[in-house]
Amino acid sequence: MSKKEIAADIAKILEEIYPEVPVPLDHQDPYTLLIAVLLSAQCTDVRVNKTTPALWQLADNPYDMARVPVEEIKAIIRPCGLSPMKSKAISNLSKIILEKHGGKVPSTFEDLEALPGVGHKTASVVMSQAFGHPAFPVDTHIHRLAYRWKLSTGKSVTKTEKDLKRLFPEETWNKLHLQIIFFGREYCPARGHDPHACPICSKYGRATLFK
Incomplete structure:
Protein backbone atom coordinates (compact mmCIF):
# COMPACT_ATOMS: atom_id res chain seq x y z
CA MET A 1 0.00 0.00 0.00
CA PRO A 22 -14.69 18.18 21.16
CA VAL A 23 -12.06 20.89 21.43
CA PRO A 24 -9.95 19.79 24.43
CA LEU A 25 -9.37 23.26 25.86
CA ASP A 26 -12.33 25.04 27.45
CA HIS A 27 -12.88 28.50 25.96
CA GLN A 28 -15.57 30.99 25.02
CA ASP A 29 -14.07 32.86 22.07
CA PRO A 30 -10.85 33.27 20.06
CA TYR A 31 -9.17 35.26 22.84
CA THR A 32 -9.77 32.74 25.61
CA LEU A 33 -8.77 29.93 23.23
CA LEU A 34 -5.53 31.76 22.42
CA ILE A 35 -4.68 32.14 26.10
CA ALA A 36 -5.61 28.52 26.88
CA VAL A 37 -3.41 27.21 24.07
CA LEU A 38 -0.53 29.39 25.24
CA LEU A 39 -0.92 27.96 28.74
CA SER A 40 -0.96 24.40 27.41
CA ALA A 41 2.72 24.53 26.42
CA GLN A 42 4.44 21.80 28.47
CA CYS A 43 1.20 21.37 30.44
CA THR A 44 -1.79 19.06 30.16
CA ASP A 45 -5.15 20.23 28.86
CA VAL A 46 -6.74 18.97 32.07
CA ARG A 47 -4.52 21.23 34.17
CA VAL A 48 -5.19 24.20 31.89
CA ASN A 49 -8.95 23.65 32.13
CA LYS A 50 -8.69 23.61 35.93
CA THR A 51 -6.68 26.84 35.92
CA THR A 52 -8.43 29.06 33.39
CA PRO A 53 -11.73 29.61 35.27
CA ALA A 54 -9.88 31.63 37.93
CA LEU A 55 -8.04 33.54 35.20
CA TRP A 56 -11.29 34.33 33.36
CA GLN A 57 -12.77 35.68 36.60
CA LEU A 58 -9.85 38.07 36.71
CA ALA A 59 -10.03 38.94 33.01
CA ASP A 60 -11.45 37.14 29.98
CA ASN A 61 -10.77 39.75 27.31
CA PRO A 62 -7.73 41.77 26.18
CA TYR A 63 -9.12 45.05 27.55
CA ASP A 64 -9.26 43.79 31.12
CA MET A 65 -6.19 41.55 30.89
CA ALA A 66 -3.99 44.41 29.72
CA ARG A 67 -4.71 46.21 33.00
CA VAL A 68 -3.94 43.27 35.28
CA PRO A 69 -0.45 43.31 36.85
CA VAL A 70 1.77 40.54 35.50
CA GLU A 71 2.34 39.25 39.04
CA GLU A 72 -1.39 38.62 39.48
CA ILE A 73 -1.54 36.67 36.22
CA LYS A 74 1.53 34.70 37.22
CA ALA A 75 0.07 33.75 40.60
CA ILE A 76 -3.04 32.26 38.97
CA ILE A 77 -1.36 30.38 36.14
CA ARG A 78 1.53 28.99 38.23
CA PRO A 79 0.08 25.42 38.18
CA CYS A 80 0.52 25.39 34.38
CA GLY A 81 4.29 25.84 34.62
CA LEU A 82 6.56 28.42 33.01
CA SER A 83 4.44 31.09 34.69
CA PRO A 84 7.02 33.95 34.53
CA MET A 85 7.28 33.65 30.74
CA LYS A 86 3.61 32.87 30.12
CA SER A 87 2.29 35.68 32.32
CA LYS A 88 4.43 38.27 30.51
CA ALA A 89 3.32 36.91 27.15
CA ILE A 90 -0.37 37.05 28.14
CA SER A 91 -0.02 40.63 29.33
CA ASN A 92 1.97 41.81 26.32
CA LEU A 93 -0.09 40.06 23.65
CA SER A 94 -3.26 41.51 25.18
CA LYS A 95 -1.81 45.01 24.82
CA ILE A 96 -0.75 44.34 21.24
CA ILE A 97 -4.20 43.00 20.35
CA LEU A 98 -5.65 46.26 21.65
CA GLU A 99 -3.12 48.53 20.02
CA LYS A 100 -2.71 46.83 16.64
CA HIS A 101 -5.85 44.76 16.10
CA GLY A 102 -8.67 46.79 17.61
CA GLY A 103 -9.17 44.36 20.48
CA LYS A 104 -9.79 41.37 18.19
CA VAL A 105 -7.58 38.32 17.96
CA PRO A 106 -5.98 38.45 14.49
CA SER A 107 -7.03 35.75 12.06
CA THR A 108 -3.85 35.30 10.02
CA PHE A 109 -0.83 33.13 10.74
CA GLU A 110 1.50 36.08 10.24
CA ASP A 111 -0.22 38.30 12.79
CA LEU A 112 -0.74 35.52 15.32
CA GLU A 113 2.86 34.35 15.19
CA ALA A 114 4.00 37.94 15.72
CA LEU A 115 2.35 37.95 19.16
CA PRO A 116 4.52 37.22 22.24
CA GLY A 117 4.50 33.56 23.25
CA VAL A 118 2.67 32.46 20.11
CA GLY A 119 4.50 29.98 17.91
CA HIS A 120 3.35 28.18 14.79
CA LYS A 121 1.60 25.37 16.66
CA THR A 122 -0.39 27.78 18.85
CA ALA A 123 -1.29 29.86 15.81
CA SER A 124 -2.38 26.73 13.97
CA VAL A 125 -4.71 25.70 16.80
CA VAL A 126 -6.32 29.14 16.89
CA MET A 127 -6.66 29.33 13.11
CA SER A 128 -8.23 25.87 13.04
CA GLN A 129 -10.44 25.85 16.12
CA ALA A 130 -11.37 29.53 16.40
CA PHE A 131 -11.56 30.59 12.75
CA GLY A 132 -12.11 27.33 10.86
CA HIS A 133 -9.07 27.89 8.65
CA PRO A 134 -7.52 24.63 7.42
CA ALA A 135 -4.51 23.90 9.65
Whole structure:
Protein backbone atom coordinates (compact mmCIF):
# COMPACT_ATOMS: atom_id res chain seq x y z
CA MET A 1 0.00 0.00 0.00
CA SER A 2 1.11 3.54 -0.68
CA LYS A 3 1.40 6.06 2.14
CA LYS A 4 -1.72 7.83 0.84
CA GLU A 5 -3.69 4.58 0.94
CA ILE A 6 -2.48 3.90 4.48
CA ALA A 7 -3.37 7.46 5.48
CA ALA A 8 -6.86 7.05 4.01
CA ASP A 9 -7.41 3.83 5.96
CA ILE A 10 -6.13 5.43 9.17
CA ALA A 11 -8.52 8.37 8.63
CA LYS A 12 -11.38 5.86 8.19
CA ILE A 13 -10.50 4.09 11.45
CA LEU A 14 -10.29 7.39 13.32
CA GLU A 15 -13.62 8.53 11.90
CA GLU A 16 -15.28 5.30 13.08
CA ILE A 17 -13.89 5.73 16.60
CA TYR A 18 -14.34 9.51 16.83
CA PRO A 19 -17.21 10.66 14.59
CA GLU A 20 -17.40 13.75 16.82
CA VAL A 21 -14.46 15.35 18.61
CA PRO A 22 -14.69 18.18 21.16
CA VAL A 23 -12.06 20.89 21.43
CA PRO A 24 -9.95 19.79 24.43
CA LEU A 25 -9.37 23.26 25.86
CA ASP A 26 -12.33 25.04 27.45
CA HIS A 27 -12.88 28.50 25.96
CA GLN A 28 -15.57 30.99 25.02
CA ASP A 29 -14.07 32.86 22.07
CA PRO A 30 -10.85 33.27 20.06
CA TYR A 31 -9.17 35.26 22.84
CA THR A 32 -9.77 32.74 25.61
CA LEU A 33 -8.77 29.93 23.23
CA LEU A 34 -5.53 31.76 22.42
CA ILE A 35 -4.68 32.14 26.10
CA ALA A 36 -5.61 28.52 26.88
CA VAL A 37 -3.41 27.21 24.07
CA LEU A 38 -0.53 29.39 25.24
CA LEU A 39 -0.92 27.96 28.74
CA SER A 40 -0.96 24.40 27.41
CA ALA A 41 2.72 24.53 26.42
CA GLN A 42 4.44 21.80 28.47
CA CYS A 43 1.20 21.37 30.44
CA THR A 44 -1.79 19.06 30.16
CA ASP A 45 -5.15 20.23 28.86
CA VAL A 46 -6.74 18.97 32.07
CA ARG A 47 -4.52 21.23 34.17
CA VAL A 48 -5.19 24.20 31.89
CA ASN A 49 -8.95 23.65 32.13
CA LYS A 50 -8.69 23.61 35.93
CA THR A 51 -6.68 26.84 35.92
CA THR A 52 -8.43 29.06 33.39
CA PRO A 53 -11.73 29.61 35.27
CA ALA A 54 -9.88 31.63 37.93
CA LEU A 55 -8.04 33.54 35.20
CA TRP A 56 -11.29 34.33 33.36
CA GLN A 57 -12.77 35.68 36.60
CA LEU A 58 -9.85 38.07 36.71
CA ALA A 59 -10.03 38.94 33.01
CA ASP A 60 -11.45 37.14 29.98
CA ASN A 61 -10.77 39.75 27.31
CA PRO A 62 -7.73 41.77 26.18
CA TYR A 63 -9.12 45.05 27.55
CA ASP A 64 -9.26 43.79 31.12
CA MET A 65 -6.19 41.55 30.89
CA ALA A 66 -3.99 44.41 29.72
CA ARG A 67 -4.71 46.21 33.00
CA VAL A 68 -3.94 43.27 35.28
CA PRO A 69 -0.45 43.31 36.85
CA VAL A 70 1.77 40.54 35.50
CA GLU A 71 2.34 39.25 39.04
CA GLU A 72 -1.39 38.62 39.48
CA ILE A 73 -1.54 36.67 36.22
CA LYS A 74 1.53 34.70 37.22
CA ALA A 75 0.07 33.75 40.60
CA ILE A 76 -3.04 32.26 38.97
CA ILE A 77 -1.36 30.38 36.14
CA ARG A 78 1.53 28.99 38.23
CA PRO A 79 0.08 25.42 38.18
CA CYS A 80 0.52 25.39 34.38
CA GLY A 81 4.29 25.84 34.62
CA LEU A 82 6.56 28.42 33.01
CA SER A 83 4.44 31.09 34.69
CA PRO A 84 7.02 33.95 34.53
CA MET A 85 7.28 33.65 30.74
CA LYS A 86 3.61 32.87 30.12
CA SER A 87 2.29 35.68 32.32
CA LYS A 88 4.43 38.27 30.51
CA ALA A 89 3.32 36.91 27.15
CA ILE A 90 -0.37 37.05 28.14
CA SER A 91 -0.02 40.63 29.33
CA ASN A 92 1.97 41.81 26.32
CA LEU A 93 -0.09 40.06 23.65
CA SER A 94 -3.26 41.51 25.18
CA LYS A 95 -1.81 45.01 24.82
CA ILE A 96 -0.75 44.34 21.24
CA ILE A 97 -4.20 43.00 20.35
CA LEU A 98 -5.65 46.26 21.65
CA GLU A 99 -3.12 48.53 20.02
CA LYS A 100 -2.71 46.83 16.64
CA HIS A 101 -5.85 44.76 16.10
CA GLY A 102 -8.67 46.79 17.61
CA GLY A 103 -9.17 44.36 20.48
CA LYS A 104 -9.79 41.37 18.19
CA VAL A 105 -7.58 38.32 17.96
CA PRO A 106 -5.98 38.45 14.49
CA SER A 107 -7.03 35.75 12.06
CA THR A 108 -3.85 35.30 10.02
CA PHE A 109 -0.83 33.13 10.74
CA GLU A 110 1.50 36.08 10.24
CA ASP A 111 -0.22 38.30 12.79
CA LEU A 112 -0.74 35.52 15.32
CA GLU A 113 2.86 34.35 15.19
CA ALA A 114 4.00 37.94 15.72
CA LEU A 115 2.35 37.95 19.16
CA PRO A 116 4.52 37.22 22.24
CA GLY A 117 4.50 33.56 23.25
CA VAL A 118 2.67 32.46 20.11
CA GLY A 119 4.50 29.98 17.91
CA HIS A 120 3.35 28.18 14.79
CA LYS A 121 1.60 25.37 16.66
CA THR A 122 -0.39 27.78 18.85
CA ALA A 123 -1.29 29.86 15.81
CA SER A 124 -2.38 26.73 13.97
CA VAL A 125 -4.71 25.70 16.80
CA VAL A 126 -6.32 29.14 16.89
CA MET A 127 -6.66 29.33 13.11
CA SER A 128 -8.23 25.87 13.04
CA GLN A 129 -10.44 25.85 16.12
CA ALA A 130 -11.37 29.53 16.40
CA PHE A 131 -11.56 30.59 12.75
CA GLY A 132 -12.11 27.33 10.86
CA HIS A 133 -9.07 27.89 8.65
CA PRO A 134 -7.52 24.63 7.42
CA ALA A 135 -4.51 23.90 9.65
CA PHE A 136 -2.75 20.84 11.04
CA PRO A 137 -1.34 21.68 14.50
CA VAL A 138 1.25 19.06 15.41
CA ASP A 139 1.58 18.36 19.13
CA THR A 140 3.62 15.63 20.80
CA HIS A 141 0.88 13.01 20.27
CA ILE A 142 0.57 13.70 16.54
CA HIS A 143 4.34 13.89 16.05
CA ARG A 144 4.81 10.58 17.87
CA LEU A 145 1.99 8.73 16.10
CA ALA A 146 2.92 9.97 12.63
CA TYR A 147 6.30 8.32 13.18
CA ARG A 148 4.79 5.15 14.68
CA TRP A 149 2.48 4.79 11.69
CA LYS A 150 5.30 5.43 9.20
CA LEU A 151 3.61 8.54 7.84
CA SER A 152 6.62 10.72 8.65
CA THR A 153 10.26 10.35 9.55
CA GLY A 154 9.78 12.06 12.92
CA LYS A 155 12.81 14.30 12.41
CA SER A 156 10.93 17.47 13.39
CA VAL A 157 7.38 18.71 13.99
CA THR A 158 7.79 20.95 10.95
CA LYS A 159 8.56 17.96 8.75
CA THR A 160 5.73 15.96 10.30
CA GLU A 161 3.25 18.76 9.58
CA LYS A 162 4.35 18.95 5.94
CA ASP A 163 4.16 15.17 5.54
CA LEU A 164 0.66 14.92 7.03
CA LYS A 165 -0.62 17.82 4.96
CA ARG A 166 0.53 16.02 1.82
CA LEU A 167 -1.13 12.75 2.84
CA PHE A 168 -4.53 13.92 4.09
CA PRO A 169 -7.10 16.07 2.24
CA GLU A 170 -7.13 19.68 3.41
CA GLU A 171 -10.81 19.57 4.29
CA THR A 172 -10.10 16.89 6.92
CA TRP A 173 -7.23 18.61 8.75
CA ASN A 174 -9.20 20.51 11.38
CA LYS A 175 -11.07 17.46 12.62
CA LEU A 176 -8.33 14.92 11.95
CA HIS A 177 -5.70 16.53 14.15
CA LEU A 178 -8.11 16.31 17.09
CA GLN A 179 -8.96 12.69 16.29
CA ILE A 180 -5.27 11.76 16.34
CA ILE A 181 -4.76 13.55 19.66
CA PHE A 182 -7.65 11.68 21.31
CA PHE A 183 -6.53 8.39 19.78
CA GLY A 184 -3.01 8.90 21.12
CA ARG A 185 -4.32 9.49 24.61
CA GLU A 186 -6.82 6.62 24.70
CA TYR A 187 -5.41 3.89 22.43
CA CYS A 188 -1.81 4.64 21.58
CA PRO A 189 0.07 6.21 24.52
CA ALA A 190 3.81 6.71 24.65
CA ARG A 191 4.21 4.21 27.50
CA GLY A 192 2.39 1.01 28.37
CA HIS A 193 1.30 0.60 24.76
CA ASP A 194 0.32 -2.81 23.38
CA PRO A 195 0.65 -2.51 19.59
CA HIS A 196 -1.22 -5.78 19.06
CA ALA A 197 -4.29 -4.29 20.74
CA CYS A 198 -4.06 -0.94 18.96
CA PRO A 199 -6.44 -0.78 15.96
CA ILE A 200 -3.92 1.22 13.95
CA CYS A 201 -0.50 0.04 15.17
CA SER A 202 -1.62 -3.58 14.72
CA LYS A 203 -1.95 -2.80 11.00
CA TYR A 204 0.58 -0.05 10.31
CA GLY A 205 2.87 0.30 13.33
CA ARG A 206 6.62 0.17 12.86
CA ALA A 207 8.13 -3.28 13.26
CA THR A 208 10.12 -2.10 16.29
CA LEU A 209 6.85 -1.79 18.23
CA PHE A 210 6.41 -5.54 18.13
CA LYS A 211 9.81 -6.57 19.45
